[in-house]
Amino acid sequence: MRLVVAVVGRARNRALGEAIRDYEERAARYWPLDVREVREERAAGVPVDRIATGGESPRPSTHGGLRG
16 A cells, blocks of 8 residues: 655645654655645636636545445
8 A cells, every 4th residue: 555645735834844754754664655745736716616626527436435
């Protein structure tokens, strides 16, 4: 199992950024950790459904819910 963390933008507070890096290092000891940072963009005037789907039409779930 690989843990992927999607991060929008960077921490604006230096102390918070350091705490996040420390947590990432600690978590990586237990799980394969892949942190993906994406640039923060303003979404003014863009419909919420377009933001949530990345501009694609939403697709219905085919797996019938979560499996445990």
